[in-house]
Amino acid sequence: MITVNNLSKSFGRKEVLHSVNLRLDAKVYGLLGANGAGKTTLIRCMAGLYEPQQGEVLYHNEPIHKSKSFHQDLGYLPQAFGMFRELTLYEMMEYICSLKGIPRSKCTSEITKALTSVNLEDKAGDRIKTLSGGMVRRAGIAQAILGDPKVILLDEPTAGLDPSERARFKNTVSELKQDRMILISTHIVEDVDACCNSVIVIDEGRVLFNGSCEELRNIALNKVYNINEADSDRITGEKFILKVSEMEGKIYHRILAKEKQAYESEKPTLEDGYMCLVKGIV
Amino acid sequence: MKKLYQASLLVFLRSKNLSMPYFVLLALTLAYFGFCFNNYLQYREIFSTLIWLVRPCIFFIVFFIYLSYELTIKMYDHNMVEYLTTYKHGLWKTYAAIIVCLLTIIALPSIMFFVFILFIYCYIDVQYLPFLIHLMKLSVLYFGLSFVTGIMLGTAMAAKLKTKRLVVYSLTVIFMLLNTTFTDVPFRVPYLLFNSYRTERMLYYFKDFLTVVPHELGNNFSVVPIYGFPMEPVRWILAGFWILFPLTLILTECFNRKTKKALMATSCLIVLLGAGLFSVRGSVLLMDMRVDSYPFADPFYYQDRPREDYSGYEAGFMIEEYKMDLTISNELHAEVEVTIDNPDLDRYEFTLYHGYILKSVRTEDGELPFTRQGDYISIGSLNGADRLTFKYYGKSPKYYANRQAIALPGYFAYYPKPGRMNIWDPERYGYVINTSPNESIYTVHIRSNLEVFCNLAGSDNSFHGKSNGLSLLAGMYDEVAENIYAEPVREDLPQRAYIREAEEILIDLFHRLERPEAILHFADKKFFQVPRSFTLNSNTEHVVVMSDHITADSCNNGPELAKSIMESILKPKSSIRFMWEYLDYLFNRQDETDPLFQNSVDLNILLQEIDELQFLAAKYSDMDREKYLNMNEQERKAYNAAQNRMLDTNVKVDDKAAKYLFYESPRKEENLRIFFDFFTSESDEDYLELVEKIVREELEHDHS
Numbered sequence: 001m002i003t004v005n006n007l008s009k010s011f012g013r014k015e016v017l018h019s020v021n022l023r024l025d026a027k028v029y030g031l032l033g034a035n036g037a038g039k040t041t042l043i044r045c046m047a048g049l050y051e052p053q054q055g056e057v058l059y060h061n062e063p064i065h066k067s068k069s070f071h072q073d074l075g076y077l078p079q080a081f082g083m084f085r086e087l088t089l090y091e092m093m094e095y096i097c098s099l100k101g102i103p104r105s106k107c108t109s110e111i112t113k114a115l116t117s118v119n120l121e122d123k124a125g126d127r128i129k130t131l132s133g134g135m136v137r138r139a140g141i142a143q144a145i146l147g148d149p150k151v152i153l154l155d156e157p158t159a160g161l162d163p164s165e166r167a168r169f170k171n172t173v174s175e176l177k178q179d180r181m182i183l184i185s186t187h188i189v190e191d192v193d194a195c196c197n198s199v200i201v202i203d204e205g206r207v208l209f210n211g212s213c214e215e216l217r218n219i220a221l222n223k224v225y226n227i228n229e230a231d232s233d234r235i236t237g238e239k240f241i242l243k244v245s246e247m248e249g250k251i252y253h254r255i256l257a258k259e260k261q262a263y264e265s266e267k268p269t270l271e272d273g274y275m276c277l278v279k280g281i282v
Numbered sequence: 283m284k285k286l287y288q289a290s291l292l293v294f295l296r297s298k299n300l301s302m303p304y305f306v307l308l309a310l311t312l313a314y315f316g317f318c319f320n321n322y323l324q325y326r327e328i329f330s331t332l333i334w335l336v337r338p339c340i341f342f343i344v345f346f347i348y349l350s351y352e353l354t355i356k357m358y359d360h361n362m363v364e365y366l367t368t369y370k371h372g373l374w375k376t377y378a379a380i381i382v383c384l385l386t387i388i389a390l391p392s393i394m395f396f397v398f399i400l401f402i403y404c405y406i407d408v409q410y411l412p413f414l415i416h417l418m419k420l421s422v423l424y425f426g427l428s429f430v431t432g433i434m435l436g437t438a439m440a441a442k443l444k445t446k447r448l449v450v451y452s453l454t455v456i457f458m459l460l461n462t463t464f465t466d467v468p469f470r471v472p473y474l475l476f477n478s479y480r481t482e483r484m485l486y487y488f489k490d491f492l493t494v495v496p497h498e499l500g501n502n503f504s505v506v507p508i509y510g511f512p513m514e515p516v517r518w519i520l521a522g523f524w525i526l527f528p529l530t531l532i533l534t535e536c537f538n539r540k541t542k543k544a545l546m547a548t549s550c551l552i553v554l555l556g557a558g559l560f561s562v563r564g565s566v567l568l569m570d571m572r573v574d575s576y577p578f579a580d581p582f583y584y585q586d587r588p589r590e591d592y593s594g595y596e597a598g599f600m601i602e603e604y605k606m607d608l609t610i611s612n613e614l615h616a617e618v619e620v621t622i623d624n625p626d627l628d629r630y631e632f633t634l635y636h637g638y639i640l641k642s643v644r645t646e647d648g649e650l651p652f653t654r655q656g657d658y659i660s661i662g663s664l665n666g667a668d669r670l671t672f673k674y675y676g677k678s679p680k681y682y683a684n685r686q687a688i689a690l691p692g693y694f695a696y697y698p699k700p701g702r703m704n705i706w707d708p709e710r711y712g713y714v715i716n717t718s719p720n721e722s723i724y725t726v727h728i729r730s731n732l733e734v735f736c737n738l739a740g741s742d743n744s745f746h747g748k749s750n751g752l753s754l755l756a757g758m759y760d761e762v763a764e765n766i767y768a769e770p771v772r773e774d775l776p777q778r779a780y781i782r783e784a785e786e787i788l789i790d791l792f793h794r795l796e797r798p799e800a801i802l803h804f805a806d807k808k809f810f811q812v813p814r815s816f817t818l819n820s821n822t823e824h825v826v827v828m829s830d831h832i833t834a835d836s837c838n839n840g841p842e843l844a845k846s847i848m849e850s851i852l853k854p855k856s857s858i859r860f861m862w863e864y865l866d867y868l869f870n871r872q873d874e875t876d877p878l879f880q881n882s883v884d885l886n887i888l889l890q891e892i893d894e895l896q897f898l899a900a901k902y903s904d905m906d907r908e909k910y911l912n913m914n915e916q917e918r919k920a921y922n923a924a925q926n927r928m929l930d931t932n933v934k935v936d937d938k939a940a941k942y943l944f945y946e947s948p949r950k951e952e953n954l955r956i957f958f959d960f961f962t963s964e965s966d967e968d969y970l971e972l973v974e975k976i977v978r979e980e981l982e983h984d985h986s
Contacts, residue, residue, distance in 0.1 A: 051539065080364070082359075100369050
């Protein structure tokens with residue numbers, strides 16, 4: 001569906017993306033990376049907002065700037081999202097329908113569908129300025145999915161959402177994922193674990209990993225140890241303390257270790273796999 | 283698109299910081315119309331009312347900059363641009379909807395102004411189509427396009443400067459100040475510091491380019507009815523520029539890649555084109571405080587030049603015939619063929635105002651070398667040829683010729699005149715009336731978008747005839763009565779009856795002065811009323827009588843016109859004030875309520891005062907700037923005191939002498955005659971000597 005070929009992007013002297021190559025099909029992808037890793041830049045390049053210095057983004061094997069259907073098929077939620085605060089949610093959705101070229105006859109049903117998906121159908125008549133930050137974020141998701149796009153790029157969609165809203169978001173993604181390519185950029189690994197079939201890990205502008213969640217988890221296989229604080233120093237070789245927790249008055253360290261240890265290894269999570277990649281414990 | 287437009291309008295209406303001031307502005311506009319209408323009812327001066335109407339225009343523009351910026355910036359304030367850009371032409375459509383919405387917002391006040399102007403036109407009942415067209419153009423340029431400029435600038439600043447409000451509003455304030463006369467003082471500073479007007483000229487050049495309201499706020503000069511409000515082609519080009527240039531800036535934000543580059547190139551092209559067309563704007567009527575403005579340009583130009591006395595300069599030849607091919611577009615482009623009566627001279631001198639750039643001088647045999655020195659052209663021998671063709675173009679700051687109006691009086695050297703003549707007389711502070719004593723044959727063809735009125739017979743801008751000067755006038759100008767040409771919009775239209783009355787008064791007067799040979803017959807000549815502003819920087823142009831026509835700045839009644847004509851006949855020499863007093867007594871217009879009329883003049887005191895005046899004048903006769911600078915403080919004080927004393931005494935002497943000689947004296951009729959001869963002669967005699975001589979004679983006569 002979308003192919004990213006040898007994509008490089010710089011801002012001044014700073015090279016943010018280095019020869020990124022990706023092939024994305026009709027699946028849900030999680031784009032993981034630390035702050036400043038280049039997630040937003042990559043997603044903006046894919047949305048056609050940035051012109052890369054090198055390489056190209058293809059949609060159905062056609063450069064996106066030449067593709068006639070790309071903009072029609074694209075749903076995009078930026079990291080920072082807002083709407084005209086003076087309009088009601090419904091009026092704003094109508095505005096977006098008009099911009100997206102959705103036929104007037106379909107507008108009402110499309111808006112209702114999108115608002116229902118994000119649980120905002122009862123807020124349709126409210127002015128944007130009366131909505132909470134989380135609601136505006138959900139309205140952003142509704143805006144992105146309006147018109148049934150084939151490609152949905154969501155840049156940190158769950159930022160600012162409370163746990164129930166996040167759960168709702170996961171359901172929404174599940175409902176949408178049929179025959180669509182959805183790319184969710186985030187640094188919240190649980191969100192990826194819950195919604196995505198595949199994960200792309202990016203660090204310092206380079207793709208470190210592109211595969212299934214299981215494959216990413218397997219990177220940390222036999223490398224995760226949950227041990228007592230006192231035993232922590234006995235870990236040999238390269239290691240990284242992932243988490244410090246307290247259980248029944250004792251302090252435990254969740255450690256990623258490159259070498260096999262004398263302790264029993266834990267079942268790895270997606271976060272373990274991601275951290276192994278990022279910290280070079282592979 | 284309709285939905286987008288409606289939504290943009292809803293955003294505007296629901297934004298209290300935008301809609302509330304807007305509706306207040308509309309209400310204030312209505313109240314202001316009431317004020318303007320009341321002003322008309324009081325003074326019956328349509329252009330004065332229109333000036334009041336135009337005055338707040340810049341505030342409207344600034345307000346629309348605010349509205350458009352604040353409406354557009356909401357997109358950026360609410361982080362909408364990023365996702366709008368991902369829709370097909372999303373940002374472009376959003377901008378388009380906002381601009382259409384803003385056009386709707388400005389349409390309402392624009393229509394209000396248009397309707398009010400139409401109402402005023404109907405109310406004054408002038409029924410003059412060119413004036414109606416002028417008013418329509420005024421509505422479009424001042425209350426239409428300038429408002430559009432406001433919204434385009436506001437929107438462009440939102441697109442380019444985003445949320446940098448401080449920068450946006452600073453630029454807006456600068457823009458507003460540049461559209462007012464606020465600049466008069468700061469723009470004069472470079473001159474005060476460096477004694478050069480070059481920087482001032484450059485600053486005004488920049489200001490003119492940014493001027494979207496040509497008759498700016500604070501401008502106290504009145505609008506000339508023949509010309510109307512400045513609406514030369516360059517004003518429309520600038521209005522177009524200030525709409526198109528911001529538009530391309532906005533569009534560069536909406537598109538990527540090749541389209542963006544193409545738009546940036548277009549934007550640069552528009553700047554180059556705008557600046558290029560602006561720099562060849564040609565003749566425009568500048569009426570403000572700059573040194574190049576028409577009231578000041580020539581007085582400044584001639585002030586620093588050594589004055590040469592060319593009165594009586596013998597050209598050695600006459601021009602028998604002129605064949606003129608004039609094109610009046612942005613300025614005057616002329617090809618003038620002259621036939622001279624004496625082709626055997628070694629050297630020929632012509633006068634052509636320095637604002638006209640001479641391209642070539644040629645005879646049938648080819649081009650001739652010439653030298654140009656200010657207003658003067660020198661040519662060597664013509665090798666027997668008697669026809670010369672001058673090709674030139676250019677402008678004068680005062681005597682304009684462009685697509686809006688033409689005011690070229692026959693006494694001004696806008697075409698080559700034989701010999702060297704002064705253009706400006708600093709002593710009289712006025713233009714020298716250069717009319718030849720001989721008539722020439724003129725064949726004139728003018729290419730202009732205007733209907734030109736000329737003293738010669740003809741039609742369709744082609745004229746032929748004999749005269750001693752060619753006057754051309756056009757614009758909001760018409761034949762208001764038979765052979766009387768004037769601005770139909772002016773309240774004080776000339777009438778033939780007034781001209782006849784003036785002639786009768788002057789005939790009686792010349793008989794009274796026993797100078798029947800001086801009698802002028804002008805009652806049946808063509809009469810051209812020239813703009814009243816002609817006399818704004820000149821004391822010599824109230825009335826000019828030429829061989830076949832008269833030009834006058836006004837003709838309200840016969841006695842006034844007669845007095846002005848008499849004034850134009852007299853040569854004041856160094857005694858302008860005394861000449862005016864003479865005219866008052868000659869026309870029996872002296873103010874008898876003046877305290878001077880309470881007692882009769884003591885001739886002995888008068889003679890003492892004349893002596894004192896002559897003594898002081900002789901004492902400082904060789905004073906110049908260098909000597910003044912070399913004086914010590916005490917000497918300067920003494921000199922300044924003497925100057926003040928001279929001024930006071932001069933006024934007293936003029937008043938007393940005129941009252942005695944032309945009012946009290948038993949020989950007052952003879953005195954009037956003596957001074958008529960004095961003022962019409964070429965004599966260099968000092969008038970005070972003549973006054974003294976007559977007074978002494980009368981005293982002696984009394985004693986005997």
